[in-house]
Amino acid sequence: MENxxxxxxxxxxxxxxxEAQTTHGIKKLTDYRGKWLILFSHPADFxxxxxxxxxxxxxxxxxxxxxNTELLGLSIDSNFAHIAWxxxxxxxxxxxxxxPIIADLNMKVAHxxxxxxxxxxxxxxxxxxxxxxxEGILRAxxxxxxxxxxxxxxxxxxxxxxxxxxxxxxxxxxxxxxGDKVIVPPPQTQEAAEQRVAEGYECSDWYFCKKxx
Numbered sequence: 344m345e346n347x348x349x350x351x352x353x354x355x356x357x358x359x360x361x362e363a364q365t366t367h368g369i370k371k372l373t374d375y376r377g378k379w380l381i382l383f384s385h386p387a388d389f390x391x392x393x394x395x396x397x398x399x400x401x402x403x404x405x406x407x408x409x410x411n412t413e414l415l416g417l418s419i420d421s422n423f424a425h426i427a428w429x430x431x432x433x434x435x436x437x438x439x440x441x442x443p444i445i446a447d448l449n450m451k452v453a454h455x456x457x458x459x460x461x462x463x464x465x466x467x468x469x470x471x472x473x474x475x476x477x478e479g480i481l482r483a484x485x486x487x488x489x490x491x492x493x494x495x496x497x498x499x500x501x502x503x504x505x506x507x508x509x510x511x512x513x514x515x516x517x518x519x520x521x522g523d524k525v526i527v528p529p530p531q532t533q534e535a536a537e538q539r540v541a542e543g544y545e546c547s548d549w550y551f552c553k554k555x556x
């Protein structure tokens with residue numbers, strides 16, 4: 344463990360639990376049971392790249408809500424700084440940030456989620472994003488460098504892909520979008536492989552078949 348840094352959380356395992364002060368009061372991971380949660384960190388309040396990201400998350404807030412998904416930001420700043428920054432975004436850009444932001448001055452949540460990357464910064468969280476399902480299981484995580492902003496559209500896309508995979512027991516191809524054909528999981532036995540090509544799917548070969556939902 345370097346600089347107090349724990350190992351990264353693991354996909355398909357319970358997301359690290361937390362209880363933290365936010366701009367909307369105390370929030371716990373268990374508060375989000377029954378909903379999807381996107382927990383994302385940013386290096387600092389009142390910085391330009393982070394501001395563009397927060398505005399993009401805020402502009403898409405209703406889309407996330409329609410997907411049974413809550414948003415929760417985090418940086419190693421005080422609650423007062425967060426409140427001032429949210430007010431500043433509304434005053435200067437006309438965009439209201441409706442989701443809470445964790446004040447993580449002791450870096451407890453940041454360390455639990457591996458948001459502190461010593462190669463990038465010892466005191467700021469990098470641009471880390473975690474997608475947690477309604478059972479509290481970590482399903483996806485994405486890390487970006489300090490210098491480059493994230494694509495919020497990609498988080499909407501992967502969220503819908505995960506929900507589609509869960510609902511239909513399928514996989515999704517590269518850059519899958521809602522409405523596109525999905526991938527049927529490949530057969531696990533030789534007998535099933537022989538049968539697969541006759542099952543009515545759109546197959547390029549026994550291991551690569553697509554279907555419409």
